[in-house]
Amino acid sequence: MPARDRAVVLVSGGMDSCVTAAIAARDHDVAFVHAGYGQRTERKERACFTALADHFGVERRLLIRLDHLREIGGSSLTDPALAVPHGGPGPGIPSTYVPFRNAQLLSAAVSWAEALGARGVFIGAVEEDSSGYPDCRRAFFDAFEAMIDQGTRPETRVRVVTPVIQMTKSSIVALGLELGVPFHLTWSCYQDEERACGTCDSCVLRRRAFSQAGVPDPLPYR
Amino acid sequence: MPARDRAVVLVSGGMDSCVTAAIAARDHDVAFVHAGYGQRTERKERACFTALADHFGVERRLLIRLDHLREIGGSSLTDPALAVPHGGPGPGIPSTYVPFRNAQLLSAAVSWAEALGARGVFIGAVEEDSSGYPDCRRAFFDAFEAMIDQGTRPETRVRVVTPVIQMTKSSIVALGLELGVPFHLTWSCYQDEERACGTCDSCVLRRRAFSQAGVPDPLPYR
Numbered sequence: 001m002p003a004r005d006r007a008v009v010l011v012s013g014g015m016d017s018c019v020t021a022a023i024a025a026r027d028h029d030v031a032f033v034h035a036g037y038g039q040r041t042e043r044k045e046r047a048c049f050t051a052l053a054d055h056f057g058v059e060r061r062l063l064i065r066l067d068h069l070r071e072i073g074g075s076s077l078t079d080p081a082l083a084v085p086h087g088g089p090g091p092g093i094p095s096t097y098v099p100f101r102n103a104q105l106l107s108a109a110v111s112w113a114e115a116l117g118a119r120g121v122f123i124g125a126v127e128e129d130s131s132g133y134p135d136c137r138r139a140f141f142d143a144f145e146a147m148i149d150q151g152t153r154p155e156t157r158v159r160v161v162t163p164v165i166q167m168t169k170s171s172i173v174a175l176g177l178e179l180g181v182p183f184h185l186t187w188s189c190y191q192d193e194e195r196a197c198g199t200c201d202s203c204v205l206r207r208r209a210f211s212q213a214g215v216p217d218p219l220p221y222r
Numbered sequence: 223m224p225a226r227d228r229a230v231v232l233v234s235g236g237m238d239s240c241v242t243a244a245i246a247a248r249d250h251d252v253a254f255v256h257a258g259y260g261q262r263t264e265r266k267e268r269a270c271f272t273a274l275a276d277h278f279g280v281e282r283r284l285l286i287r288l289d290h291l292r293e294i295g296g297s298s299l300t301d302p303a304l305a306v307p308h309g310g311p312g313p314g315i316p317s318t319y320v321p322f323r324n325a326q327l328l329s330a331a332v333s334w335a336e337a338l339g340a341r342g343v344f345i346g347a348v349e350e351d352s353s354g355y356p357d358c359r360r361a362f363f364d365a366f367e368a369m370i371d372q373g374t375r376p377e378t379r380v381r382v383v384t385p386v387i388q389m390t391k392s393s394i395v396a397l398g399l400e401l402g403v404p405f406h407l408t409w410s411c412y413q414d415e416e417r418a419c420g421t422c423d424s425c426v427l428r429r430r431a432f433s434q435a436g437v438p439d440p441l442p443y444r
Contacts, residue, residue, distance in 0.1 A: 039277045050366045062290055062293060062294070063290070064287065064289075064290040065290070066330075067283070067286075067307040068284055068287070068330055068333075068334075069333065070371055072283060072284070072333055073337055074337035075259045093375055097332075097375075098331045099332075099334075099337050099374070099375075100329060100332050100333035100336055100370075100373060100374055101333065101334040101370065103325075103329040103332065103333070103370075103373050104224065104326065104330055104372065106325040106330040107322060107325040107329045108290055108326055109287075110291075110321075110322050110325065111291065111294055111320075111321045111322035111323065111326060112290075112294050112321075114296070114321040114322055115295060115296035115321050116295045128441065133372070134372070134373055134374055134375060134376070135373040137372070140369070140372040140373040141371050142372075143368045143369040143371075143372040143373070143409070144369050144372075144373070145367045146368065146369070147362070148322075148325075148370070149362075149365075150356070150357075150359070150361050150362040150365040150366075151317075151322060151337070151356055151357040151362040151365070151366070152319075152321070152322055152356055152357070153315055153356060154356070160314065160329050162384070163423040168288060181281050
């Protein structure tokens with residue numbers, strides 16, 4: 001059997017990146033990368049990352065620190081003085097937007113991909129049915145790919161793969177179930193507590209997705 | 223007098239970024255950003271950064287850590303097992319190329335620029351007369367700007383400003399002298415020693431530049 005292509009997967013610990021990881025792992029030799037940046041739920045997210053990497057049997061793991069994001073601020077995810085929004089996303093860009101965070105995550109992932117000889121970086125961004133972040137749209141990833149082609153060695157060709165970007169959250173849940181994804185090892189809530197709050201924007205989107213998919217969410221809620 | 227536009231300047235501690243900082247400071251309220259990533263000369267570069275920020279009277283300073291670059295490897299600047307090249311650059315991309323490093327630096331700088339409301343990120347990249355790094359070419363920065371426009375808030379407009387990109391190293395020295403740049407506070411050598419080695423690629427380019435500009439280099443050499 002020929003060796004499988006390598007791919008780097010950004011794994012936050014949430015449900016979208018978990019399903020994305022399962023898709024990538026079907027036909028790639030995967031390497032997982034995770035970022036900590038002083039976000040409220042950092043401890044929780046890193047535990048999910050480790051559990052998911054164990055679940056998928058991934059040996060190549062890279063933890064990156066983006067602590068400067070906390071100093072930069074400008075987001076309710078990194079500034080404890082700002083409240084996280086509740087009740088589901090409204091119009092416009094929400095306060096949870098972390099300025100240009102995905103560009104930083106992707107740049108680090110591409111750097112690793114170039115060193116590993118991987119040809120794809122998978123990211124679980126969702127454009128439809130999402131929170132309106134500018135750096136979760138396919139137009140952004142297309143521009144990012146063009147930038148990769150200019151900024152790496154001539155022989156390097158790394159694509160940004162976004163398999164769930166046009167899916168609704170409920171169809172992501174359905175696909176995840178089909179793939180046997182361990183949703184009990186993921187975390188979506190913006191709060192750092194034992195049980196998910198159930199009312200922040202991220203919880204609202206997740207619960208609606210499971211409800212529309214007609215299956216119970218395995219996470220404990222308050 | 224109206225408030226001056228803000229700009230973020232990437233200051234490595236080398237001569238090109240120092241001249242770039244002097245250019246930016248002429249008509250911007252500047253903020254300095256510096257990255258440590260376990261490079262051989264990290265301690266030295268950070269000391270230069272601090273001395274330069276003091277010299278220019280800059281209060282807004284951001285230190286970012288890209289320690290994962292060391293784990294990623296693939297460069298003689300971050301892998302102690304690889305020797306740094308000597309005698310001046312040959313053809314092709316040298317072993318000192320750090321995969322996609324400038325994309326990571328710029329992404330962090332743009333993140334800060336968006337939070338500060340700055341409209342420009344200055345970087346002292348040199349395309350002509352340089353070491354052949356793919357992420358030092360204007361085509362890369364153009365692609366990066368297009369990516370910024372897609373990945374930030376609609377009202378955010380950050381340009382990547384490269385004032386010395388088409389200059390030769392010797393004309394950068396000449397311009398620096400005109401602007402009163404403190405070249406004695408900069409460091410270019412790839413080795414981490416008290417005195418610059420004088421023979422690594424970076425020293426060779428620097429010494430040639432000062433020699434062609436017809437002025438003495440204030441740095442002590444071995």
